[in-house]
Structure formats: C-alpha cells, structure tokens
Amino acid sequence: MEWPYPVEWDRTTELSADVLVLGGGIAGCWAAIAAARHGADVVLVEKGATIRSGAGGSGCDHWESAATNPCSRITPEELTDAIVRSQGGYCNGISHYIECREGYDRLLDLEKMGGKIRDIDDEFRGADFRDEETKLLFAYDYLNRFTLRVWGTTFKPALHEECKRLGVRILDRTMATSLLSETRRSEAGRGSQGRGRLGGQTDGQPESRVVGATAVHARTGEFFVLGAKATILCMSRPSRLWLFSPELPGVSEFRPPQCNGDGHAMAWRAGAEFTMMEKSVQAEWSGTRSFPPYATGNTHNTWYACSMVDAEGREIPWADRDGNMVSAVSERYRPAPGQKLYLKGGCEPDLPSYEFQGPDILPVDELLAQGYKLPLYADLPSMPEHERRVIWGLMVGEEGKTKVPILQRYSAAGFDPDEDLLQSYGEGWRSAAFRPPERQLFGYPGGLMNDWRLRTNLEGLYAAGDQLFASNCHGHAATTGHYAGRHAANYARSAVSSKRDDGQIEAERSRIYSLVEGGSVLDWKEMNAAIAEVMQEHCGDTKSEELLDDGLTKLRELARHQATGLRVRNPHELVRSLEVLNVLTNAELVVHACLARRASAKHLHFMRSDFPGLDPPEWHKFVTVRLENETVVEGEMPLDYYGSLPEGYEANNEAYVGRESS
Amino acid sequence: MTSKKAYAIVDTAPAEPLSFDADLCIGCNACVDVCQVDIMIPNPKVGLPPIVLYPGECWYDGSCVDACPEPGAISLNSQAKDRVLFKRKHTGEDFYT
Numbered sequence: 001m002e003w004p005y006p007v008e009w010d011r012t013t014e015l016s017a018d019v020l021v022l023g024g025g026i027a028g029c030w031a032a033i034a035a036a037r038h039g040a041d042v043v044l045v046e047k048g049a050t051i052r053s054g055a056g057g058s059g060c061d062h063w064e065s066a067a068t069n070p071c072s073r074i075t076p077e078e079l080t081d082a083i084v085r086s087q088g089g090y091c092n093g094i095s096h097y098i099e100c101r102e103g104y105d106r107l108l109d110l111e112k113m114g115g116k117i118r119d120i121d122d123e124f125r126g127a128d129f130r131d132e133e134t135k136l137l138f139a140y141d142y143l144n145r146f147t148l149r150v151w152g153t154t155f156k157p158a159l160h161e162e163c164k165r166l167g168v169r170i171l172d173r174t175m176a177t178s179l180l181s182e183t184r185r186s187e188a189g190r191g192s193q194g195r196g197r198l199g200g201q202t203d204g205q206p207e208s209r210v211v212g213a214t215a216v217h218a219r220t221g222e223f224f225v226l227g228a229k230a231t232i233l234c235m236s237r238p239s240r241l242w243l244f245s246p247e248l249p250g251v252s253e254f255r256p257p258q259c260n261g262d263g264h265a266m267a268w269r270a271g272a273e274f275t276m277m278e279k280s281v282q283a284e285w286s287g288t289r290s291f292p293p294y295a296t297g298n299t300h301n302t303w304y305a306c307s308m309v310d311a312e313g314r315e316i317p318w319a320d321r322d323g324n325m326v327s328a329v330s331e332r333y334r335p336a337p338g339q340k341l342y343l344k345g346g347c348e349p350d351l352p353s354y355e356f357q358g359p360d361i362l363p364v365d366e367l368l369a370q371g372y373k374l375p376l377y378a379d380l381p382s383m384p385e386h387e388r389r390v391i392w393g394l395m396v397g398e399e400g401k402t403k404v405p406i407l408q409r410y411s412a413a414g415f416d417p418d419e420d421l422l423q424s425y426g427e428g429w430r431s432a433a434f435r436p437p438e439r440q441l442f443g444y445p446g447g448l449m450n451d452w453r454l455r456t457n458l459e460g461l462y463a464a465g466d467q468l469f470a471s472n473c474h475g476h477a478a479t480t481g482h483y484a485g486r487h488a489a490n491y492a493r494s495a496v497s498s499k500r501d502d503g504q505i506e507a508e509r510s511r512i513y514s515l516v517e518g519g520s521v522l523d524w525k526e527m528n529a530a531i532a533e534v535m536q537e538h539c540g541d542t543k544s545e546e547l548l549d550d551g552l553t554k555l556r557e558l559a560r561h562q563a564t565g566l567r568v569r570n571p572h573e574l575v576r577s578l579e580v581l582n583v584l585t586n587a588e589l590v591v592h593a594c595l596a597r598r599a600s601a602k603h604l605h606f607m608r609s610d611f612p613g614l615d616p617p618e619w620h621k622f623v624t625v626r627l628e629n630e631t632v633v634e635g636e637m638p639l640d641y642y643g644s645l646p647e648g649y650e651a652n653n654e655a656y657v658g659r660e661s662s
Numbered sequence: 663m664t665s666k667k668a669y670a671i672v673d674t675a676p677a678e679p680l681s682f683d684a685d686l687c688i689g690c691n692a693c694v695d696v697c698q699v700d701i702m703i704p705n706p707k708v709g710l711p712p713i714v715l716y717p718g719e720c721w722y723d724g725s726c727v728d729a730c731p732e733p734g735a736i737s738l739n740s741q742a743k744d745r746v747l748f749k750r751k752h753t754g755e756d757f758y759t
C-alpha cells in the first residue's frame with residue numbers, strides 16, 4: 001500500500017520561539033500555558049496528539065499532595081518532608097515542594113479551563129470523603145485531606161484548548177530528536193557537550209547554552225529546526241530498558257510506548273547532568289504478563305480501600321502498620337494511633353516506609369496460614385454505598401486507561417458493582433510475578449538534576465514532570481511544568497539570540513535520514529529485545545564492575561549495528577527506530593550511573609556484589625553523571641543540596657508568591 | 663537527502679486490539695487522529711473504517727473509542743489473557759469480562 005500521507009523526507013521547516021517545550025503531556029501543556037501567560041512566544045512539540053497524549057492523557061483519578069487546599073491538615077513543608085523521608089532522602093525536595101505548594105493553584109486553574117475538580121453535581125453529598133462547603137472529594141487519608149479525587153478524563157482536552165486559546169504553536173505528530181547547543185568549544189557536528197554547572201550558569205561567560213532542538217514529523221518525515229531562547233524538557237522517563245515484548249511492544253511497560261525516554265537520551269548527548277539513574281526496581285507491571293492496571297480486584301490506588309473476601313466468602317481482615325486489626329471500613333481511611341499521616345492507598349514496594357504506611361489487608365502468606373482460601377475477590381457490594389460508587393464509577397472511570405477498557409467494557413459484560421465480586425490475581429496491585437533481573441524505572445526513579453528554577457546544568461535548558469529525578473504523578477507534573485514555564489519565560493526575556501551551528505544541524509539530519517536510505521532488514525523491535533536482554537544479564541538486581549563493563553561493551557556492539565541501519569519503510573518506522581536508538585543511549589546512561597555508585601543502597605534498590613556493604617555513610621549522597629567531550633564525568637551533591645524549602649522557594653518566586661498563588 | 667518512497671505494510675501481532683462495524687463507521691478518522699501511538703492510518707477508500715497498521719503497538723487506553731462520534735463503530739478488544747472472572751455474590755455464578 002502507498003503511504004497515506006505526503007512524504008517529505010527532503011523538506012525542512014525552520015521555526016523560532018522564545019520558549020520551546022518538548023513533550024506535550026501534562027508537564028508540557030502546563031509549561032506552555034505558563035510561558036504563554038508570561039508573555040512568551042511558545043512552540044510545543046508533541047510526538048503523539050496533544051489532546052490525549054502522555055501517561056495522564058486518558059485520565060487521572062487522584063491528585064496527590066494538594067497541601068494548600070482549604071481542607072488540608074498538613075502543610076507543604078510537612079508533606080514534602082514526609083515524601084523525602086519516605087525515600088530515605090533520595091528524593092527531589094525542590095520539585096516535591098513545588099508540587100505540595102502549588103498543586104491546589106493548578107487545580108483551581110484547571111477548573112477555570114473546564115476541568116472537573118469538585119462534586120458540583122452533589123453525587124456524593126454526605127460522604128465521609130467530601131467537604132460539604134467546597135464539594136472537594138478526598139482519597140486515602142480522609143483525616144488529613146491532601147489527596148483529591150478528581151475527574152481526570154476532563155483534564156487533557158481542557159489543557160489542549162487552553163494552549164490553543166493562548167496562541168501556543170502546537171506541532172503534533174512531531175518527535176524531538178536532538179538539542180541544539182551553542183558551545184564555545186563546539187566542533188561542528190560532534191561532541192557538542194559543554195561544561196555547565198547546575199543552575200545553568202558558569203562564572204562569567206556561559207560555556208554551553210541550549211538554543212533549540214531538531215525534530216522529525218512522524219507522518220511525513222519532514223525535518224524541523226527549532227530555535228529558542230529557552231527549552232523545557234517534558235518527555236517523561238525512560239522505559240523498555242529491561243522489559244520489552246516484540247509481539248506487543250505497546251504494553252511492554254506501564255506508560256505509553258512512545259514515552260520511552262527520548263528526552264533523557266538527547267539531554268545526555270548534550271551534556272546534561274543526571275542523578276539516581278542507578279535506581280531501578282523489580283518490575284511491577286508489564287502488559288504482556290500482568291492484567292491491565294486497575295482491571296482486577298485489589299486494595300490499591302484506584303481500588304483503595306475495597307473490602308475483599310476469600311474463595312469461601314469470608315471477609316479478609318485489615319490491619320494498620322502495627323498489625324492492629326482495623327475493623328470498620330471508615331478506619332481504613334485514617335492514620336494509625338500515633339501516626340500523623342499516611343501517604344498512599346496501599347503500600348508500594350517503592351515506599352517501604354513504616355512511618356508513612358496506611359492500613360492494608362494482611363499479606364497472602366499470613367492469610368493462608370490463618371486458613372483463608374485463594375482466590376480473593378473485591379467485594380464492592382459489601383462496601384458502604386458512597387465508597388462503592390466512588391471506586392466503581394469515579395476512580396474506575398476517571399483513572400487513566402479505565403473509562404473504556406474497564407468501566408464500559410465490564411459493564412457491557414454484565415458486571416454490576418452492587419451484585420458482583422471481582423477476582424483478584426497475584427498480590428497487591430501486581431497481578432504477575434517478575435524475576436529479580438526484570439527491572440523497571442517505576443515510582444521515583446532517576447532523571448535530570450535541577451536547581452530552584454528547574455534549570456538543568458546547561459544554560460537555557462529546563463526540565464519538568466517525570467523527566468526530573470525522583471519525580472512521579474500528575475500533580476507533580478502539572479506544578480513543575482507551570483513552574484518551569486514561567487521561569488523559562490522570564491529567562492527568555494533577557495536572553496540574547498543565538499548563532500545557529502549548521503554543522504550540528506547537518507550531522508543530525510544525516511543521522512536521521514541515513515536510516516531511511518539504509519535498506520537494512522533489522523527491525524527496531526529486534527534491537528529493543530536485544531537491549532533488554534543485555535540489561536537483564538548485565539544490569540539486573542545484582543551488579544558488579546565486571547558485569548557492568550561487559551554490558552557496556554555489548555551495548556556498544558549493538559550500537560555498531562546502527563552502522564548497518566534499521567529497517568525503515570515509512571516515517572512511522574523512522575520514529576520507532578530513532579526511539580530505539582534512544583533506548584540504547586539510555587541503557588548506557590543507566591550502566592554509567594551504576595558504575596559511578598560504588599556502594600549498595602537500600603532506598604535505591606541498588607546492590608553491588610563488589611561493594612556489598614549497605615549504605616556506608618560516605619555514599620549517602622546524590623551521585624551525578626554527565627558527558628563532557630564524549631567522556632563520562634562523575635560528580636556528587638549532598639542529599640539536602642537544595643537547602644531550606646520555604647526559603648529556596650520564596651527567594652526564587654517573589655512575583656508568584658505576591659500575585660498568583662491561592 | 664533522500665527521495666525514497668514510503669510504504670504502508672500491515673504489521674502482524676498476536677492480538678487484535680480494535681474492531682470496526684463498517685455499517686456504523688462513517689470513516690471520519692477521529693480515532694486515527696487522537697491515538698497517541700498512531701497505530702492506524704486512514705483507509706485509502708474514503709468513508710471506510712481506518713486500517714490498523716501496527717496492532718502490536720496499541721496501549722489499550724481507549725481514547726480512540728472515546729473520541730468516536732458514532733457509538734459502536736469502533737470497539738477496543740482486550741487481550742484474550744486479560745479477561746477477568748467475576749462472581750455473582752448471591753448465586754455463586756461465574757462470568758468473564
């Protein structure tokens with residue numbers, strides 16, 4: 001069949017903007033909106049279609065850490081402290097403070113754009129989790145009320161509309177491929193990493209400045225040269241490093257398949273500094289083995305705190321963090337005696353913290369020892385009416401990937417929440433078991449290092465959302481996106497225009513289109529499967545210098561395959577092939593980060609057989625890696641490098657604190 | 663610079679994420695345009711349902727179905743392995759999603 005779109009391999013479009021946003025998911029849309037509102041001329045580049053793209057495009061059922069909502073009993077300082085401590089200090093204090101401090105501002109903003117954030121239809125009047133005055137609904141810890149239940153299917157279209165209304169130039173179906181830098185020592189076309197320190201500034205003259213990006217159209221193959229005074233990275237985090245299904249690549253991982261970490265790869269090649277990239281957790285979800293997220297009965301996240309019964313209909317007991325039985329349903333939504341707050345609904349392996357753990361059902365082996373029989377079922381019919389209807393109808397329905405595949409499909413199959421038990425598979429929210437070397441960047445993984453303005457170490461380059469280190473969640477992406485957008489717009493106002501480096505542009509053009517000319521038979525999926533194999537064998541649960549070094553050699557061998565090319569028959573396959581080369585780059589980045597931490601660390605789920613001692617105090621710090629002139633440079637930062645949270649925030653956000661915050 | 667032609671060749675996958683009812687579908691391509699993974703292409707015959715070019719790349723989020731103006735014209739199938747058992751509490755009868 002002929003390709004249905006015009007084929008424009010030989011066409012180049014040049015655009016320039018004050019602020020260039022790469023990635024049009026949650027963080028990217030908010031960044032574009034904030035920058036435009038601050039007077040910047042904005043271009044937004046999105047690989048999919050902005051209206052529903054990204055992990056949060058199809059929905060979101062709970063908005064975490066809105067600590068300034070009028071019902072919250074926790075301050076932003078207390079909540080950030082809890083999040084950071086739950087991660088043993090390996091956490092992004094800056095970005096989570098922004099999340100806690102500005103989350104409610106963004107919700108109010110969203111409401112003005114047409115997003116639904118409160119129970120205006122009074123569906124849940126009188127419910128335990130509702131504030132009657134504001135009509136806000138809360139999730140999990142009903143006492144402290146900092147996580148909101150929301151109608152997240154309304155969010156992405158509202159953000160998309162607002163971008164259009166503000167005149168943001170949206171380039172959908174366009175994949176950003178590389179960052180353009182202006183470097184004093186830059187040799188045209190290669191090795192263009194400059195020095196750069198965190199904060200984007202070096203003393204006196206900047207040594208390396210990011211001045212835009214290149215991109216390619218996913219339907220036409222057209223090339224883009226995008227000049228900008230400030231660039232914001234919002235392309236989420238790497239995936240498909242250890243888990244890959246050549247048959248069903250779309251569900252290899254939890255996040256959408258095209259959110260594969262292009263942003264990390266291009267930032268690494270440009271010399272940006274990363275931290276915590278050595279952290280990965282034993283896999284929790286892959287669609288080739290697990291059930292779809294939220295599709296089975298359990299007690300986690302969307303399904304928190306659903307009652308469960310065993311195979312004989314006996315009710316499964318709940319306990320608090322101390323093992324004390326929790327008998328009433330309402331008590332599942334309260335901290336334990338002596339506990340100030342709990343963070344999430346159902347404990348997550350990435351949050352193994354006693355201090356912040358909420359009530360849950362007893363572990364399966366304990367249930368079996370007590371004579372309970374498998375399988376377990378979610379017992380919605382026995383839940384109080386408000387709780388039943390908020391789980392089945394709001395949470396399942398508004399959560400991403402649930403409205404059509406679960407709520408609508410199950411209802412069509414006859415599932416009735418008033419009558420039916422839904423089977424639970426596996427334990428917790430994990431419905432499949434994975435081997436220890438099968439790993440994933442999940443929860444709060446590594447990413448770009450940032451300062452108090454969400455700048456990276458490269459001048460002109462900002463980052464937001466899941467691309468930041470130790471980042472996670474919708475509210476975090478929205479708030480950091482908005483924050484990076486306004487700071488980037490301010491910077492762009494005073495930044496001088498850049499000189500374009502034609503050598504860099506030509507080198508990138510040739511890297512991309514040589515794949516089209518190549519005529520190779522190697523499919524990108526075969527390449528991705530090979531990368532995952534190397535990562536499982538050489539960068540699995542237990543690491544050592546020899547294993548990692550050999551892994552790097554193997555990855556480089558795979559990279560040499562690139563010389564013979566990948567099979568590209570149309571622009572879609574060109575984009576998939578460019579993605580897998582980024583997966584390869586990210587695999588190398590992870591291995592370098594693993595080599596740089598010469599100690600095992602519990603909270604990073606990081607074990608080195610050649611350095612088995614767990615958490616020696618001298619390694620209680622962030623280890624950073626970046627490229628300089630094609631050589632890996634290791635560095636370090638204290639875990640509390642960001643200083644006092646309110647002081648750091650207020651010193652950098654005077655105008656916002658004065659005028660814009662709620 | 664290349665002048666190479668581009669081709670659309672339907673990929674194989676051990677799953678069929680989408681099905682269309684050709685009687686209901688008006689060929690508007692709303693599903694093609696909303697899909698963030700871009701797994702479909704418009705049908706060369708205007709008015710007919712799109713062609714699922716890369717079925718294995720589906721993320722199963724259902725945005726395509728949600729965007730469809732003609733209810734029933736497009737359906738999202740689950741993977742065969744993903745059918746979940748549910749039990750009517752009072753009769754003990756088993757059903758599958």
Ligand SMILES: Cc1cc2nc3c(=O)[nH]c(=O)nc-3n(C[C@H](O)[C@H](O)[C@H](O)COP(=O)(O)OP(=O)(O)OC[C@H]3O[C@@H](n4cnc5c(N)ncnc54)[C@H](O)[C@@H]3O)c2cc1C
Pocket residue numbers: 022023024025026027028045046047048053054055056057059060061062063064174175176177234235236254255256258259260261262263293399400401464465466467472473474475477698
């Ligand atoms: C099923 C599901 C349910 C979730 N539910 C919740 C919830 O209820 N509450 C919550 O707090 N969090 C939830 N999350 C997490 C939350 O959605 C993410 O943390 C959030 O979307 C991150 O925002 P982001 O902007 O960093 O990334 P995303 O929203 O994923 O956006 C990244 C964007 O970058 C684009 N992109 C990638 N590469 C390129 C490139 N090279 N060029 C151009 N564009 C590119 C992608 O297409 C994508 O649109 C959920 C996640 C999933 C998968």
Ligand code: SF4
Pocket residue numbers: 679680696697698699700701719720721722723724725726727738
């Ligand atoms: S379910 Fe999602 S990924 Fe699959 S075709 Fe529909 S919109 Fe695309």
